[in-house]
Amino acid sequence: xxxxxxxxxxxxxxxxxxxxxxxxxxxxxxxxxxxxxxxxxxxxxxxxxxxxxxxxxxxxxxxxxxxxxxxxxxxxxxxxxxxxxxxxxxxxxxxxxxxxxxxxxxxxxxxx
Amino acid sequence: xxxxxxxxxxxxxxxxxxxxxxxxxxxxxxxxxxxxxxxxxxxxxxxxxxxxxxxxxxxxxxxxxxxxxxxxxxxxxxxxxxxxxxxxxxxxxxxxxxxxxxxxxxxxxxxxxx
Numbered sequence: 001x002x003x004x005x006x007x008x009x010x011x012x013x014x015x016x017x018x019x020x021x022x023x024x025x026x027x028x029x030x031x032x033x034x035x036x037x038x039x040x041x042x043x044x045x046x047x048x049x050x051x052x053x054x055x056x057x058x059x060x061x062x063x064x065x066x067x068x069x070x071x072x073x074x075x076x077x078x079x080x081x082x083x084x085x086x087x088x089x090x091x092x093x094x095x096x097x098x099x100x101x102x103x104x105x106x107x108x109x110x111x112x
Numbered sequence: 113x114x115x116x117x118x119x120x121x122x123x124x125x126x127x128x129x130x131x132x133x134x135x136x137x138x139x140x141x142x143x144x145x146x147x148x149x150x151x152x153x154x155x156x157x158x159x160x161x162x163x164x165x166x167x168x169x170x171x172x173x174x175x176x177x178x179x180x181x182x183x184x185x186x187x188x189x190x191x192x193x194x195x196x197x198x199x200x201x202x203x204x205x206x207x208x209x210x211x212x213x214x215x216x217x218x219x220x221x222x223x224x225x226x
Contacts, residue, residue: 008152032212043202043217044155051212088155090215098143098162098206098213099170104154 003027004091006103013110019076021106023089026070033065033072034090034100044088048074079110115139116218118203124224131190133221135203143206144186145215146170146178148199155202161186162208193225 005024013019023033032051036044050056050063050072062075072091076083089103119134135144145160147170157170161180175197179187186205190197200222204215 034212034214041222043220045217046214049212049214092213098208099145099157099160100213100215102155104152 002103003093003101004089004103006087006089006106008104009107009109011106011108013076013079013108015079015081015110015112017079019079019083019108019110021074021076021087021089021108022071023073023103024071025089025091025101027091027093027095028067028070029094030067030070030091031094032092033063034092035061035063035072035074036088036090038086038088038105040085047087076108079108081110081112084108084110116203116205116216118201118218118221120221121219122222122224124226125190125193126226127194129190129193129225131193131223131225133188133190133201133203133223135186135188135205135218136184137186137205137216137218138184139205139207139216140183141205141207141216142183143208144180145204145206146176146186146188147202147204148172148197149202149220150199158188193223195225197223198225199223 038044064073086105090100146158147155159178203218
């Protein structure tokens with residue numbers, strides 16, 4: 001079992017709809033969780049981080065964390081073509097110190 | 113604004129060459145990281161450094177070495193480049209405890225080994 005798992009996609013979403021991305025992790029000692037967006041040929045850029053159970057909203061993005069079920073999700077509301085990218089989930093595990101463990105990423109395609 | 117820069121965006125080398133990839137950050141971060149990213153395999157940690165002259169192997173250190181002589185600079189060295197080291201290389205940095213260890217990435221170096 002991979003430490004951080006994501007569906008590779010592509011997740012195809014009509015413009016204006018909600019894109020829902022999921023990430024599961026195996027280490028119960030994980031403390032903080034990050035969503036990065038990566039455009040093709042570019043480096044990852046942070047969208048959000050979350051460390052407490054529940055929802056965290058920032059603009060059109062909402063991160064949801066459920067530590068009991070060991071998953072973290074990202075919702076993108078009112079999806080735009082500019083949201084088309086690969087979204088990487090990253091986890092900071094207690095045993096890993098300051099290192100992050102990344103999932104393989106979910107590719108999102110927003111169609112006009 | 114945190115800035116992480118990498119010496120080259122694109123690099124083409126020949127098999128057997130010694131290759132240096134440089135990374136510089138301007139935010140006085142203690143921790144720096146080198147990853148490679150390949151389709152279907154995600155980001156994989158090669159090496160990281162938690163302070164000057166300190167280094168630790170990541171998940172895939174074979175064929176690589178690193179150097180950190182100054183806090184702002186972290187170099188990745190391919191002692192004898194091979195075709196299976198063709199990849200996108202990403203450098204990142206963080207300050208321990210800052211925003212729960214958020215990592216800031218450089219623009220990446222796409223290395224092709226012929």
